[in-house]
Amino acid sequence: MPGKTLLWDQTLFRRGELFEFDHVPEHFAHRDSQFKSLIFGVRPALQGMRPLNMLCVGPPGTGKTTAVRKAFEELCEHASGVITAHVNCQASQTRYTIFSQIFHSLIGHAPPTSGVSFKKILDEIAKYLVGNEKILIVALDDINYLFHEKEADNVLYSLLRAHETHPGTKIGVIAILSDDSLSYVFDPKVGSIFLPEEILFPRYAWDEIKSILSDRAKLGFYPGVLSPDVLDVIVDYTSEAGDLRVGIDLLKRSALNAEERADTSISEDDVRLAYKKSRMLHLSRMIASLGSGEQAILIILAKRAEAKEQAGKEGGGKEVVKTEQTAGDLYAAFHESTGLGYTRFHAMLHKLATLRLIDAEIATEGVHGRSRRITLKYGFGDVLGAMQPRSL
Ligand SMILES: Nc1ncnc2c1ncn2[C@@H]1O[C@H](COP(=O)(O)OP(=O)(O)OP(=O)(O)O)[C@@H](O)[C@H]1O
Ligand SMILES: [Mg+2]
Known part of the structure; x- marks a missing residue:
């Protein structure tokens, strides 16, 4: 039996939700140029024009998904004629499931599950866009999961050729690729219509990691939970992995470890123990994305x-x-x-x-x-x- 435990209502977390990966941070620092490029690309939609197609490329945990989510948030605040659809290609790996997701974003519910052809789903999407005079921007997140059997080509081709098969539709695509080496070559028939603006997301530098994690800790923990020295240890581990997700996970797990010891501040040992798990997170994500x-x-x-x-x-x-x-x-x-x-x-x-x-x-x-x-x-x-x- 452990001697000391925290009471049920005692915790180090002021706002625990800040340490979840799907949290979209209020402050999104160190990505100004990438964010500007994204806004520049989606802006034509404000004037009723088709947005530029874009390709966000960079290693895991460099803010690609977050940048696109924030750009979509801002755009939707200012442009009533634009609809955005964020598709996670790891979860939806076929053209059919991707278009079902897009249908869901537009209409608010999934298409009927049986007996609906791909063509019918595309027809409904196009009908909705033209009828409501909306421009659609689709983010294909982690598009590398579609690099099997040319599914990426099929999806891009259907989206970008929709205005030919369904006159009046306006669709733009933001592809997100978590990879250093662009080993995939798009089919020439797609290459000639996709022509994306490339936006590069390099790994964060040590100081940038420190400032992002320190911000997150200030908002998410109670004062005094994380000392500057312990923060530096977390930044070292994160910088070594090169993935900001590791740092955010380390903050969460180290604080849970401290709570388990019934302590009100995180020790270096809490971090070291947490790292055994956090590094696996990065590893599984990278392995899953490999061919x-x-x-x-x-x-x-x-x-x-x-x-x-x-x-x-x-x-x-x-x-x-x-x-x-x-x-x-x-x-x-x-x-x-x-x-x-x-x-x-x-x-x-x-x-x-x-x-x-x-x-x-x-x-x-x-x-x-x-x-x-x-x-x-x-x-x-x-x-x-x-x-x-x-x-x-
Ligand atoms: N500049 C930043 N400021 C604050 N938080 C950030 C920043 N960049 C990334 N993050 C946080 O880091 C985590 C990983 O970011 P994100 O999911 O955007 O990375 P990614 O590049 O899409 O990674 P992957 O390729 O693995 O999908 C998220 O929890 C996000 O909140
Ligand atoms: Mg991502």
Whole structure:
């Protein structure tokens, strides 16, 4: 039995909802230029014109979703002729479900579930827009989830060609892509009509992370809960992960840990303990967004590391069995499991390194000459645990 507990009505949280990921922050600092570009792109809709298409690109947790949500909020306040639809492509991965979502945003309820064709849904959307003289802006958030079977092309094509099939409709698209490397190439028939303005979201710098998290803590916690030193520790972890979501999750989990100790302020140990969970959040999100080839590389690396540890234990630690993780060995296993060639493998390694999931460093190796040694930046158990079966 723990000695001390807080009373039920005692808490460190003044406004707990500020630490939820879907919270749209009142203050949205350090993204002025991106926000201006978004507003510039949607502005034509105020004059009844089709807005510019846009593509927001950047690593996870860099404010892309938040920027678009805030731009939509502002736009809807000032433009009664505009309707916005924010579609989460991880949740809706087919053209049919995406257009059902858009239908829902417009009409206020989902289309009837059975027997309604895609064409009928599009007809209804167009009829609504033309009949009510509305311009539609669709945000396709995490569009990388549509990169299977050319679904992204199908969705973009249907949206951007709607004015031809349904005269009078005005639709603009904001695609959001959580990726450093633009590995996907749109179909030429889409490329020629999409032509988006690109808005880049770089990782936040250490000072920016500090100012955002400090703001959030001031509003969300009671005074004195988070000391400047402990905040710095949280900023260090967040900066290392490169994902602001990790920082917000750390604030929440560390405060819960402090509450569990019946303390009224967060200690460095609370943060360290919280980080074990928070880093997994980032890892699972990144792994879920990878293609199957990139996931295959991680699985091979993790299984090899696991086997190596097993062998070490069985040998009583006397003989550590060497598990080669050079790029060449890894490629052989990758090719066997996926059938893909070296160029793709190389591009995937580069992407995994950019996402900070692996280290790929040149090791000088005596007789074998120079070769790259590939290591996982996370424990094999964490990687295998974060690997969920792909939904498609
Ligand atoms: N400039 C900012 N000021 C305050 N909070 C921010 C800022 N940027 C991001 N956040 C917060 O960080 C979290 C992650 O931001 P957001 O969801 O917008 O990132 P994202 O770029 O869409 O990430 P992903 O690619 O993983 O979807 C959110 O909880 C958001 O409130
Ligand atoms: Mg997002």
